[in-house]
Amino acid sequence: MTAPDAADLKRDQILAAASRVIAERGYHATNIADIARELGAGHGTFYRYFKNKHDIAVQAVDRAMRRIAEALADEPPEVATSLDEYRAQVTRIAHRLFDLVIAEPVVARLFFFEAAAINRERAERFHAALDDLGSFTAAYIRNGQRRGFLRAEVDPEVIGLALNGVILAGAARMLRVSDPAAERDRWVDSVLTLMFHGLAS
Amino acid sequence: MTAPDAADLKRDQILAAASRVIAERGYHATNIADIARELGAGHGTFYRYFKNKHDIAVQAVDRAMRRIAEALADEPPEVATSLDEYRAQVTRIAHRLFDLVIAEPVVARLFFFEAAAINRERAERFHAALDDLGSFTAAYIRNGQRRGFLRAEVDPEVIGLALNGVILAGAARMLRVSDPAAERDRWVDSVLTLMFHGLAS
DNA sequence: GCGAGCAGAATGACACGTCATTCCGTGAGC
DNA sequence: GCTCACGGAATGACGTGTCATTCTGCTCGC
Numbered sequence: 092m093t094a095p096d097a098a099d100l101k102r103d104q105i106l107a108a109a110s111r112v113i114a115e116r117g118y119h120a121t122n123i124a125d126i127a128r129e130l131g132a133g134h135g136t137f138y139r140y141f142k143n144k145h146d147i148a149v150q151a152v153d154r155a156m157r158r159i160a161e162a163l164a165d166e167p168p169e170v171a172t173s174l175d176e177y178r179a180q181v182t183r184i185a186h187r188l189f190d191l192v193i194a195e196p197v198v199a200r201l202f203f204f205e206a207a208a209i210n211r212e213r214a215e216r217f218h219a220a221l222d223d224l225g226s227f228t229a230a231y232i233r234n235g236q237r238r239g240f241l242r243a244e245v246d247p248e249v250i251g252l253a254l255n256g257v258i259l260a261g262a263a264r265m266l267r268v269s270d271p272a273a274e275r276d277r278w279v280d281s282v283l284t285l286m287f288h289g290l291a292s
Numbered sequence: 293m294t295a296p297d298a299a300d301l302k303r304d305q306i307l308a309a310a311s312r313v314i315a316e317r318g319y320h321a322t323n324i325a326d327i328a329r330e331l332g333a334g335h336g337t338f339y340r341y342f343k344n345k346h347d348i349a350v351q352a353v354d355r356a357m358r359r360i361a362e363a364l365a366d367e368p369p370e371v372a373t374s375l376d377e378y379r380a381q382v383t384r385i386a387h388r389l390f391d392l393v394i395a396e397p398v399v400a401r402l403f404f405f406e407a408a409a410i411n412r413e414r415a416e417r418f419h420a421a422l423d424d425l426g427s428f429t430a431a432y433i434r435n436g437q438r439r440g441f442l443r444a445e446v447d448p449e450v451i452g453l454a455l456n457g458v459i460l461a462g463a464a465r466m467l468r469v470s471d472p473a474a475e476r477d478r479w480v481d482s483v484l485t486l487m488f489h490g491l492a493s
Numbered sequence: 494g495c496g497a498g499c500a501g502a503a504t505g506a507c508a509c510g511t512c513a514t515t516c517c518g519t520g521a522g523c
Numbered sequence: 524g525c526t527c528a529c530g531g532a533a534t535g536a537c538g539t540g541t542c543a544t545t546c547t548g549c550t551c552g553c
Contacts, residue, residue, distance in 0.1 A: 101502095117412055119320050122538060133504035138540065174492055208409060211318055218464065232491070242485070242493040249482040250491070256461030257454045263419065264453055281450040284443070289490035290433070290451070291375055292443040302528095323512060334530030336515075345513065 102140045105130055110151040114200035118148050118208050148209050155201035156220060162191045168230035174240040177231065178287060182279065189275040192262045203262050224258075225251035257282055303341045306331055311352040315401035319349050319409050349410050356402035357421060363392045369431035375441040378432065379488060383480065390476040393463045404463050425459075426452035458483055 108130040113121050123144055127134045141147040166184055171177035192199040207214040229251035235241030261278045265271045309331040314322050324345060328335045342348040367385055372378035393400040408415040430452035436442030462479045466472045 098502095117415075120411060123540085124538080134539095135505065135541080136503055139502070144539070204408075204415075207405075210321060214318075214405075218468070221461075235491070240493060241491045242489070245482040245485050245491065246478050249478050250486060252461050252465055253458045253479075253483055253486065256457035256459070258457070259460070260422075260453050260457030267419070277447050277450050278454075281447040282454055284446050285451060285454065285487070285490065287490045287492045288443070289486065289488045290436070290442045290446065291488045292441060324514080325512080328530090335513095336531070337529055339514065340528070 098140075105132075105137060105140050106147065106151060106154070109147045110154070110197050110201060113148060113151055113205055114197040118205050145209065148205070149213070152201050152206045152209070152213070155198045156206065158195070158198045159188075159191070159202050162187045163224075163227070168227065169234050171231070171234060171240075172238060174235070174287070177235055177240065178283065180231070181283060181286070185279050185282070186275070188258065189261060189265055189271075189278065192265045193271040193275065196266055199262055199266055203259060203266075221255050222252070225255045227251070228254050254286070299341070306333075306338060306341050307348065307352060307355070310348045311355070311398050311402060314349060314352055314406055315398040319406050346410065349406070350414070353402050353407045353410070353414070356399045357407065359396070359399045360389075360392070360403050363388045364425075364428070369428065370435050372432070372435060372441075373439060375436070375488070378436055378441065379484065381432070382484060382487070386480050386483070387476070389459065390462060390466055390472075390479065393466045394472040394476065397467055400463055400467055404460060404467075422456050423453070426456050428452070429455050455487070 105126070109121075109126045112125050112129050116125065121144075123137055124134055126147070127137055130136075137147075141150070163184065166180055171180050206217040206220075225248065229247035232241055232245070232247035232250050236243050236247070261275075261282070264278070265274055268274045306327070310322075310327045313326050313330050317326065324338055325335060327348070328338055331337075338348075342351070364385065367381055372381050407421070408418040426449065430448035433442055433446070433448035433451050437444050437448070462476075462483070465479070466475055469475045
């Protein structure tokens with residue numbers, strides 16, 4: 092192993108340890124000694140690889156954000172040509188996202204809870220990321236409106252942001268129940284019905 | 293003015309100052325000196341009325357929670373007998389809640405952003421409060437299902453929590469735009485359409 | 494192969510800054 | 524004069540970050 096590789100590995104180990112501790116305790120209740128203990132290393136080692144506490148938290152959160160963004164790739168908004176295709180797309184996206192929450196709770200906790208918690212600037216950045224996600228969803232709505240399979244009278248931007256809220260609520264739920272896979276299925280069923288057909292009987 | 297009244301007034305003034313500062317800066321970035329400055333008082337005065345920083349934040353947040361809960365009173369879940377009545381109820385609730393967010397941004401910020409931020413125990417309490425709100429909404433869904441005007445196949449608990457997510461997303465939005473009243477109207481229109489009739493055309 | 498020297502990684506004691514909380518002198522009201 | 528509320532300086536706890544020291548692995552010369 093060459094020196095750059097060994098340093099990268101060490102850096103990743105520290106970042107993973109920090110991610111676990113911050114996800115578990117929250118950023119503000121985490122201190123450097125906690126991270127060092129989780130790593131099984133000395134306190135000052137940390138500063139060889141990261142500038143300070145803020146730096147590592149930002150990097151942990153940004154990595155979690157990238158991980159979430161990956162889960163949303165491969166589903167281009169303009170390809171669905173019918174309600175069934177769009178519904179299948181939403182089903183895949185929902186499963187992928189909720190499965191990520193279940194499989195990688197540290198990533199989920201960092202994204203959904205800690206990303207806004209570090210300071211005000213990071214909260215704004217998190218909200219901007221949610222706005223991007225909402226705009227991404229709005230692009231699907233507009234595609235469906237253009238092709239005629241989604242209703243024209245709703246505001247795509249509002250629906251995009253509202254569905255963000257549903258995702259956040261679902262993810263928070265899935266992080267807290269004893270059988271997250273069953274909870275995911277309950278959510279996907281009911282939320283898709285709500286989303287496409289509404290509550291009116 | 294009697295001594296208890298004067299002390300209560302002073303206490304309320306401190307609590308209001310703290311609420312403003314915490315809502316503006318966030319709990320963790322707020323210090324006692326900031327609150328004292330906002331109040332135009334000495335630093336140590338604070339401790340004559342509140343135990344410590346945590347105590348005042350908890351009281352500010354709990355007061356905001358009570359304020360939100362008041363906005364939801366007077367809409368009993370079992371009274372709607374038709375879709376139109378329920379829709380009117382939801383419209384009133386949505387307006388009342390979003391109008392509160394617009395009129396009292398300090399209350400809204402404390403509830404939606406700071407309630408979970410203080411520490412882990414308070415985050416759990418916030419989630420429990422959201423669960424209660426979700427259960428309250430689920431009671432409306434069950435009433436509609438029982439009476440036949442809402443579809444039977446959705447899970448009321450899931451829908452209750454999902455609509456929580458929509459409320460949170462809407463509130464966050466309304467706290468950030470330049471014309472919140474216009475944004476509220478956009479939201480109420482589209483979200484009610486989504487909620488009752490879905491997106492399918 | 495062994496030992497010495499070197500470079501860089503690791504460590505943890507310590508310095509420092511911050512801020513929550515306490516304390517005490519002062520002034521106002523009774 | 525006495526009591527109590529107040530203001531702000533003082534205090535001490537705590538966490539972050541620094542740096543002197545030690546450790547370890549590698550290379551080179553004998």
